[in-house]
Amino acid sequence: MIDFEAANNTVVERMMSARPILKRIETAIDVIPGMRENLLLHAGPPITWEKASGPLRGAIVGALIFEGKATDWDSAVELVTSGQIDLEPCHEHATVGPMAGVTSPSMKVYVVENVVHGNVAYSNMNEGYGKVLRYGAYSEDVLEKLHWLNNSFSDLVNQALDSVGGLDIRAMLSESLHMGDEGHNRNKAGSILYAAKLAPAITLAQGSDEEKSKVIAFLGENALSFLNPVMAGCKAMADAGHGVEGSTIMTVMARNGTELGIKVSGLGNQWFTGPVGQPDGLYFPGFTLDDANGDIGDSTITETAGIGAFAMATAPAIVTFISGTPELALNTTMEMYEITTAEHTAFTIPALGFRGTPTGVDIRKVVELGIRPQINTGIAHKNPGVGQVGAGLVLPPMNVFEDALVAYAEKYLS
Amino acid sequence: MTTTKFEIRAGTYFDSVVLMQLQKSLVALDGVDDAGVVMATPANREVLISTGFSLDGITASPDDMLIVVKAIDEVTAADAISQVDALLKANRSSGGAGDFRPKSLRVAAELRPDSNWVLVSVPGKYAANVVHEALDLGKHVFLYSDNVSLKEEAELKQKGRDKGLLVMGPDCGTAIINGVGLGFANSVSSGNIGIVAASGTGAQAASVGIHSRGGGLSQVIGTGGRDLKSDVGGITFVQGLQLLAEDENTDVIVLISKPPSAELASKIIGIARGCGKPVVINFIGLAVPMRTMGNLSFAVSLDEAAEIAVQQSNKHDQQQNHNELPVLNGFVRGLFSGGTLAYETVLGVQLSFAPLFSNVAIRPEQKIADINKSVAHTIIDMGEDEFTQGRLHPMMDNNLRLRRLQQEVADPETGLILLDVVLGEGAHADPVSEIAPLIAEAKNTRPELEVVCLVVASADDLQNTSAQIEALEAVGAQVYRTVGDVLADLNGRLPASPDTGTSVQWSDKMSAINVGVETFYNSLQSQEAEVIHVDWRPPAGGNKKMMDILAKFKKK
Incomplete structure (x- = not known):
């Protein structure tokens, strides 16, 4: 019989030894493998327009307008439904995107290289809070912001990245976890660190002082500016562990607003999917559960890599955001040790005596113990364009782990 | 007029103590006549039926929790069932803030790396797996669960012995x-x-x-x-x-x-x-x-x-x-003329001498196959009918016994010969005059052979008891006057302290991981012992298909 334990140890060793460096910002079509003119990438497992939820539809429409391929909702829908535009998961192109995750050919993306194993991962620019494309908004101001991110912002950040020779995402995350971030829903400290590392170089870059000031302010004030580089970093780490024969470790977990899908290191590129859950959490004033969309986004790559909800014990302040107590934060991390394979060598938790974060979800343990990976998430409005309406906790459907285990048994145990 | 309502909670596991507390709380509610809360095993269903619940039409699997309430009316019954969750919560030990409860033995052992005992009280069909895991973690096991097969018990205990760990139980x-x-x-x-x-x-x-x-x-x-x-x-x-x-x-x-x-x-x-x-x-x-x-x-x-x-x-x-008796080297062969003396001897050595065979067996497995051929330790009553047909009783005629004595001496497996000499009015006039020469001869050919004689006689018997004894002692026989002394002699020749092949890892502390019934956790806590409770659930929620796959991983 295959030595699944040895395989799993290999996977977590690769995931933890991976060293993701944020190198540059490039245009998607120039760098993302398989990116083409008529392709839009989206979060989660594969989906059709018909099955897509509101925020994803809105983001698709917005991206097509951004690309100049459509002018409004109807013309965008026509392009997608007539088959002129293809939809494919970000994850199948080494890419991750928060919420709708829609990434189009001319969008700028972060290029994060795992310098230990050589694989590269990509993620789009973070637009901040409010009305944003990733929540399905596509109004004029949204598009204007996207263009600014694609031009001045990317240009100045890129010059700064070149100047500092790239940023070590793993090292910055290790630090921000000690500053109260968990790397998924809370990247406040990380975003300030990010701004602090780039600001000196930005001030020396080519560009107007006004733009430089605006970019530095945005980097520091947007508590999510570090989220997208972190996600690409986590993707680079998780991918380093993918494809190890016999391993039962989950290397992808992502949601498209309708379905959640996982992939398992030893089971190739097969998706195991099930209906997304409804996050349980706090709603912003004026919104209720009735407004909430199903769980959406590739940001669960953080939990997959051993941070996010898995590192909640180090981010007690987050519980106010997701409606809980500091004990809940501690116990969530404690529970995740039940279903993981290793304690992270780079990400540690002071409150637990600097224990490493629980890393490498073993589908075998998930099924045996009935404990599902915890997810911290933002909650999107179910209608396109409204934006975030709250944040909370959600669980993946159990069947994805059971289905994966059955597939594993067929491949390795029969 | 009472109404009965029920609810089935699929794949919900609680230990029986929790369920009994819940049952008690339900019965205490106003208007509730009776209540049953069980895991729906066939045995538990029977108990409910025997206490007057009708379970017709209720299908539930053994991994389902079945709640049945009999109350004065429908509303009261439904209301009682609706309080189950709150009651369950109330019955849970407070735990306190931040009191994390592990769900697996592995994580519990990580939290308490110096724990040295695991208390297991999960349902029997899951117990062996938990014990295997405990032994793999290097812990002694107190196994309260029953319904563990004899085969599993033997496997677990062998594994424990090999690791120097105790498995106390099952049951x-x-x-x-x-x-x-x-x-x-x-x-x-x-x-x-x-x-x-x-x-x-x-x-x-x-x-x-x-x-x-x-x-x-x-x-x-x-x-x-x-x-x-x-x-x-x-x-x-x-x-x-x-x-x-x-x-x-x-x-x-x-x-x-x-x-x-x-x-x-x-x-x-x-x-x-x-x-x-x-x-x-x-x-x-x-x-x-x-x-x-x-x-x-x-x-x-x-x-x-x-x-x-x-x-x-x-x-x-x-x-x-x-x-200071020498250690027995070979088998005991007892040739008796007195049946009751033989029987008492069998009774006295059967605990310590094995295998043991006799024609006056106490247990069926001691029954000798061929009375004329000794096997292992053998005690023969030669006064039995098989030997006395057509001849005198051995108390009067030594002939047959002497021939058998020679046969035993010739058997290299014989280490000790036990003879009784019963004197008295109608007995042989001088039995030792026939027996002693053969003992002397035996001692001559096999000096290591031990001979023990039981002389049953009064000092005043006509055969001259003291002379008989002296003659036996003169040829090297050990002489006793009671069966008790003979038994003490025989048992005193057993090798003491054979190597048990085990060494138990022991320390003078007690730090436990409790897997299963929460009562044991509470009990250890009240004794101020170190203990951590595992919030155990059946693997894969009792899903058979998943359990079968998971089992394959464990068979490496």
Whole structure:
């Protein structure tokens, strides 16, 4: 019989030894493998327009307008439904995107290289809070912001990245976890660190002082500016562990607003999917559960890599955001040790005596113990364009782990 | 008019103690006549039906929780069922903020790396897996669960022995480890008496008896009731005995069991004889061969075992009489003329000599196949009808017995020959004149051969008793006048303390991981013992298909 334990140890060793460096910002079509003119990438497992939820539809429409391929909702829908535009998961192109995750050919993306194993991962620019494309908004101001991110912002950040020779995402995350971030829903400290590392170089870059000031302010004030580089970093780490024969470790977990899908290191590129859950959490004033969309986004790559909800014990302040107590934060991390394979060598938790974060979800343990990976998430409005309406906790459907285990048994145990 | 309502919660597992508390809380509600909350096993369903619930049309699997409420009306019943979650929460021990409860043994062991015991009380069909995991983690196991197969028990105990770990159970009700009572242990003084018991209530009765007489307990090792069955081979019993023999806080050892197989009994007695401490044995229901045998005392009841143990514990500076008899080399061959003497001898050696065969067998397996051919240890009554047809009784005619004596001497497996010489009015006029020459001849050809003679005679018998005895002694026979003395001699020749092949990892602390019934966790907490509770659930929620796959991973 295959030595699944040895395989799993290999996977977590690769995931933890991976060293993701944020190198540059490039245009998607120039760098993302398989990116083409008529392709839009989206979060989660594969989906059709018909099955897509509101925020994803809105983001698709917005991206097509951004690309100049459509002018409004109807013309965008026509392009997608007539088959002129293809939809494919970000994850199948080494890419991750928060919420709708829609990434189009001319969008700028972060290029994060795992310098230990050589694989590269990509993620789009973070637009901040409010009305944003990733929540399905596509109004004029949204598009204007996207263009600014694609031009001045990317240009100045890129010059700064070149100047500092790239940023070590793993090292910055290790630090921000000690500053109260968990790397998924809370990247406040990380975003300030990010701004602090780039600001000196930005001030020396080519560009107007006004733009430089605006970019530095945005980097520091947007508590999510570090989220997208972190996600690409986590993707680079998780991918380093993918494809190890016999391993039962989950290397992808992502949601498209309708379905959640996982992939398992030893089971190739097969998706195991099930209906997304409804996050349980706090709603912003004026919104209720009735407004909430199903769980959406590739940001669960953080939990997959051993941070996010898995590192909640180090981010007690987050519980106010997701409606809980500091004990809940501690116990969530404690529970995740039940279903993981290793304690992270780079990400540690002071409150637990600097224990490493629980890393490498073993589908075998998930099924045996009935404990599902915890997810911290933002909650999107179910209608396109409204934006975030709250944040909370959600669980993946159990069947994805059971289905994966059955597939594993067929491949390795029969 | 009452109404019955029910609810099934699929794949919801709670231990029976929690469910019983819940049941009690439901019955206490106004308007509720009766309530049942069980895991829907066939046995539990029968209990509900027998207490007057109708379960017609209710289909639930053994992994489902079944709630049935009988109340004065529909609304009251429904209301009661709706309170189940709140009651469950209220019954949960407070835990306190941040009190994380692990769900797996692995994580519990990570949280308490210095824990050395795992208490297992999960349903029997899941127990073996949990015990395997505990042993893999290097922990001793107290296994309260029942319904563990004999095969699994043997596997687990062999694995434990190989790792130097105890597996107490399955179905082990009672133990006291380093002063901490497990299961149903009574509150007794600590002291210098250790118990190994294959009976939980036996251990309780004896320990209470010791306590009430002013004695105290060092350790109480439970083994589970089947440990001394031949399939298991007394692994835990032997480990426990060895542990107490080596334990410096134990001065007196009490062994409690139903009568074990002859082979196992002789093994245990051999170890007990060699352990260097007074050992009180109560093989419940077995006729006691004698009251004492060297350092061993045989008690006829649990209470008497306690009595003897306390007496012994109060004089532990007393030296044990070690008799200096040579160790038996070969088998015992007893050739009797007196049937009752033979029978009493069989009774007296059957615990310590195995295998043992006889034509006056006490147990069926001792029945000799061919009375003319000795096998292993053999005790033959030559006064039986098979031998006396057409000839005189051997008390009058030595002929046949002398021929048999020569046959035994010629058998290289014979190590000791036991003969009775019964004198009296109608007996042979001078039996020793015929017997002694043959003994002399035997001693001449095989000097290592031992000969023991039991002379049953009054000093005034017409054969001149003292002359008969002198003649036997002159040719090198060891002569005794009572069966008891013969038995003491024979048992005194047994090799003491054979290597048990085990060494138990032991430390004087008790830090436990509790998997299963929460009552045990609460009990250890109230004794201020270190304990962590595992919030255990059936693997994969009891989903058979998933459990089958998961099992394949464990068969590496």
